[in-house]
Amino acid sequence: MPRASRTRCAVVIPSWNGREDTLRCLRSLDELSLDVYLVDNASDDGSVEAVRSQFPNVRVVVNDENLGFAGACNEGIRRALDDGAEVVGVLNNDTVASSDFVTPLLEVLEDPSVGAVGPKVLDFDKPDRFWSAGASLAFRPNLVILRGHRARDRGQFDRRANVDFIPGCALFASRCTWQDVGLFNPSYFAYMEDVDWCLRVRRHGLSVIYEPSASLLHKGAAATGGGYSPQRKYMHALNTVRFLRRHGTSRLWAGFVFFDCLLWPLTLGLSLVTGRTKAALSKARGIFDGLRGRTVTPPARGR
Numbered sequence: 001m002p003r004a005s006r007t008r009c010a011v012v013i014p015s016w017n018g019r020e021d022t023l024r025c026l027r028s029l030d031e032l033s034l035d036v037y038l039v040d041n042a043s044d045d046g047s048v049e050a051v052r053s054q055f056p057n058v059r060v061v062v063n064d065e066n067l068g069f070a071g072a073c074n075e076g077i078r079r080a081l082d083d084g085a086e087v088v089g090v091l092n093n094d095t096v097a098s099s100d101f102v103t104p105l106l107e108v109l110e111d112p113s114v115g116a117v118g119p120k121v122l123d124f125d126k127p128d129r130f131w132s133a134g135a136s137l138a139f140r141p142n143l144v145i146l147r148g149h150r151a152r153d154r155g156q157f158d159r160r161a162n163v164d165f166i167p168g169c170a171l172f173a174s175r176c177t178w179q180d181v182g183l184f185n186p187s188y189f190a191y192m193e194d195v196d197w198c199l200r201v202r203r204h205g206l207s208v209i210y211e212p213s214a215s216l217l218h219k220g221a222a223a224t225g226g227g228y229s230p231q232r233k234y235m236h237a238l239n240t241v242r243f244l245r246r247h248g249t250s251r252l253w254a255g256f257v258f259f260d261c262l263l264w265p266l267t268l269g270l271s272l273v274t275g276r277t278k279a280a281l282s283k284a285r286g287i288f289d290g291l292r293g294r295t296v297t298p299p300a301r302g303r
Contacts, residue, residue: 010035042064160209189235
């Protein structure tokens with residue numbers, strides 16, 4: 001058997017009140033040779049009971065409080081490593097994996113120069129379009145760009161590529177990488193922890209790889225109300241500033257000041273037309289709180 005097919009691989013799925021999404025995700029993994037860890041952030045929608053009933057082989061970890069995406073992932077990664085996993089991946093609970101999902105990622109990780117790898121991620125509602133083909137830090141709004149986001153998949157991202165970071169919705173790394181680089185920084189709570197972690201991977205001299213022969217579907221921001229929800233915009237804006245305070249270069253700071261600060265009045269004006277005023281105001285509040293050194297705290301209900 002190929003070495004990759006014999007590698008003990010674990011997948012960590014953080015969740016909060018996404019019962020149906022979680023069950024769909026687990027069904028897609030059911031036929032794969034994986035050790036699955038579900039880390040629940042104090043859900044109150046029956047998620048834990050449903051998973052235990054329908055997927056008795058899934059190892060369920062229940063937190064007494066909401067630790068966020070980063071904290072929940074760290075709980076699961078530690079347990080998987082303690083249980084002897086050679087590769088540990090993290091998946092959002094709103095993803096659906098293809099049947100050939102795992103093996104290509106494991107084959108990439110056989111190269112000791114690779115620190116992390118991620119698949120082609122397609123939009124759940126429009127599976128002929130990209131959610132991401134890896135991602136990059138960029139001189140643009142929100143600091144990051146998802147390669148191919150919303151573009152139709154015409155084969156333009158069918159080559160393996162070295163990228164700045166892999167979105168945390170589907171990110172895999174070897175045991176050695178998790179041990180040498182460390183886990184996610186829990187102070188991010190949710191959003192930008194994947195960017196921070198992959199930057200640390202690259203600073204260890206390891207590459208971050210996008211592998212297109214593995215693929216999955218992803219809803220995107222399902223736990224925080226969608227891409228333009230006030231909650232998501234607040235968290236992402238605050239953590240963007242938090243990331244810049246730790247790792248910002250003059251180029252990244254310049255892009256942030258220009259696009260996210262100086263052009264914010266334009267964003268607000270457009271939001272009045274599109275009905276996204278609350279999201280625009282939440283982004284401004286997140287920027288302000290980030291500059292004040294605040295951290296994201298758990299919402300009143302969930303992640």
